[in-house]
Amino acid sequence: MMMKYLQIIQDGPIATVTINRPDYMNALSMDVLKELCSLNDHFKKDLKTRVVIFTGQGDNFSAGADLKEKTKPSSKLESWRNNHGKPAIKSILEIDQITIAAVNGYCLGGAACIASACDFRIASKKAILGYPEINLGINLNWLGLPLAVRLIGPAKAKKMIIGGENQNAETLLAWGFYDEICDAGALTEKAVAMANLYASKPPIAAQMIKRSVNNLVYKNDESIMHMDYDQLLLTHETEDRQEAVDAFFEKRKPNFTGN
Numbered sequence: 370m371m372m373k374y375l376q377i378i379q380d381g382p383i384a385t386v387t388i389n390r391p392d393y394m395n396a397l398s399m400d401v402l403k404e405l406c407s408l409n410d411h412f413k414k415d416l417k418t419r420v421v422i423f424t425g426q427g428d429n430f431s432a433g434a435d436l437k438e439k440t441k442p443s444s445k446l447e448s449w450r451n452n453h454g455k456p457a458i459k460s461i462l463e464i465d466q467i468t469i470a471a472v473n474g475y476c477l478g479g480a481a482c483i484a485s486a487c488d489f490r491i492a493s494k495k496a497i498l499g500y501p502e503i504n505l506g507i508n509l510n511w512l513g514l515p516l517a518v519r520l521i522g523p524a525k526a527k528k529m530i531i532g533g534e535n536q537n538a539e540t541l542l543a544w545g546f547y548d549e550i551c552d553a554g555a556l557t558e559k560a561v562a563m564a565n566l567y568a569s570k571p572p573i574a575a576q577m578i579k580r581s582v583n584n585l586v587y588k589n590d591e592s593i594m595h596m597d598y599d600q601l602l603l604t605h606e607t608e609d610r611q612e613a614v615d616a617f618f619e620k621r622k623p624n625f626t627g628n
Contacts, residue, residue, distance in 0.1 A: 374401045375408075376426070382419040382568040383561065384412075384466075388480075391427030396435035397479045402453035405483075409460040419572050420564040421464060423487060424471040424557075425480075433478025433501070436617065454479055454511040461486040462512075462587065465576045467567040471560035472496045473553065477535070478509075485516035488579060490546065491560050492538045493553040498546070499535030505617065506610035506625070508600045515590045520546050 376387040386408065388395040397405075412418060425431050434454070461468065461483060470484035472492035481498050484490050492498070500517070502509045509517075509530050517526045521544045529536060538550045551559045567575060604610055608628040616623035 372404045372407075374398070375404045377411075379418070380561075382417060383422065383564045384415070384418045384420070385422040385424065387424050387426050388431050389426045391425075391429075393435065393437075394429045394432035394475060395425040395427070395480075396432045396437075397454075397457075398435040398438050399453060401435075402457045402479075405457035406453055406460050409463045412464050412466055415466075418466050419568040419570075419575070420467045420469065422469045422471055422560050422564055423461070423483060424560070425473055425476075427474075429474030430470075430472045430476040430484070430496070431480030432475055433480050436505075436614070454482075458482050458486050458511045458513070458516075462583065465580070466572075467564075467575060467579060469560055469564055469567075471556055472498065472538075472547075473556055477501055479511055479513070482511045482513035482516060485513065485520055485546075489548045489563060491549045491551065491556065491563060492541070492547045493556045494538050494550050495553050496538045496550075497535045498538075498541060499533070500530045501533055501535075503531060503533040504613060504623070506607060506613035506623075507604040510601045512590060515587070517546075519586060520544075 374389055376389045378385045378387070388397075388401060390396060390398070390401065412421060468487040468489070470487040470490045472484055472490060473496060474493070476484055476492075476496060476498040478499075478501055481500055484498070500509050500513065514526070514530065517530060521529070521541075525544050536544075538547060541547045542550050549559065549563070609623075609625045612625060613623050
């Protein structure tokens, strides 16, 4: 499968999907999200792969949504139809194979949603993860909220998502977000070792168990979170959103007024 921004490397029953925009901290542009949306269809046709590892090229997993991307929708309808974030996360959630996020460097916003959508997460001890959306005047969407709540519980999810502060790997291991952390130089080796464990299991049984667990845990998320992008559209219209973006590019502290 040929893609421009996602590199897929096959090693026996293990496929590694690498976000490949290192010059932009692997930021999730519209084109990257479109390619992520196609992954589920790709792996449904792939009967040889048993485990899929997600990681980022270079020093970072991903800085999240590409704020520098100049794509101004002509209408709210066009904006809603071109929301590729939630479909990208759903595509990862619905992959039949076991999925592992190998988190290196920064993993922010939508990238944290990708990691939380995987079955397991291993991180470098230097990894930094957070949800900065609140600091940009918007809510967390892309199904990120229920995924975070299930991993770390409601209080810590509120702390991360409302507080908007990044967390280090040791804290997130203690909270249950990560399953394992390791030295940066050993991340690939440790991720492959974890992948080999699950690749050694009978794939039909493993995939049926995964599907059953996901149905038990995530089945109602879509009915509850159908409005998260509607909320995003609303927050995009606020003065606080514009102030947050201006402050980000001007490298200053924003002054939020509630308007």
